[in-house]
Amino acid sequence: MxxxxxxxxxxxxxxxxxxxxxxxxxxxxxxxxxxxxxxxxxxxxxxxxxxxxxxxFEVDWDPKWVKAGEIHAWQVDDSWYARCGVCLLDSPASPTRDQATRWATTHQLRHEDEYS
Ligand SMILES: [Zn+2]
CATH class of the missing domain: 1.10.287 (Helix Hairpins)
Structure with a gap:
């Protein structure tokens, strides 16, 4: 397969x-x-x-705190990160949450283009 x-x-x-x-x-x-x-x-x-x-077991990354359509973002020290919900790639370190989630949102849109 x-x-x-x-x-x-x-x-x-x-x-x-x-x-x-x-x-x-x-x-x-x-x-x-x-x-x-x-x-x-x-x-x-x-x-x-x-x-x-x-x-x-059947295992997948499916955190309960991330609602459908939302981006998982977190802070480590002074940097923010966000995770693509499709391939689970993490953003580069970003100075703000908005920049990290914007990266993830833009990145995720590329997946939609791959399937259209
Ligand atoms: Zn991705």
């Missing part, structure tokens, strides 16, 4: 985002417990847990 390249890109991003979320939770839990693990062991845990989830 040949997969749509857009679907493959999204599926790859879902794996990256799942691994990022698992890594973040492991780091938070270890930090709260005042414990540490070597980085290679943390990554083995991330990849092992992610592989088990992906093997047994």
């Amino acid at each position: 040949t997969r749509d390249p857009q679907e493959s890109l999204r599926a790859q991003r879902v794996v990256e985002l799942l691994e990022h979320n698992i890594r973040t939770e492991i780091d938070v839990q270890l930090g709260m417990a005042g414990r540490d693990l070597p980085d290679d062991l943390r990554m083995n845990l991330v990849q092992g847990i992610s592989a088990e989830i992906l093997y047994a």
Whole structure:
């Protein structure tokens, strides 16, 4: 079965985002417990847990806080980022939320052109 390249890109991003979320939770839990693990062991845990989830469950990035038609945007330090809802690519660092979401909106429109 040949997969749509857009679907493959999204599926790859879902794996990256799942691994990022698992890594973040492991780091938070270890930090709260005042414990540490070597980085290679943390990554083995991330990849092992992610592989088990992906093997047994249907997984997609579908955050409850992003309503249909809205753009997911967030701030890290002084920069804003926004995520394309189609391929899940993140915007470059932007100085404002508006600039980040504008990037994502413009980027998403290119996907619509690809399918028209
Ligand atoms: Zn995209």
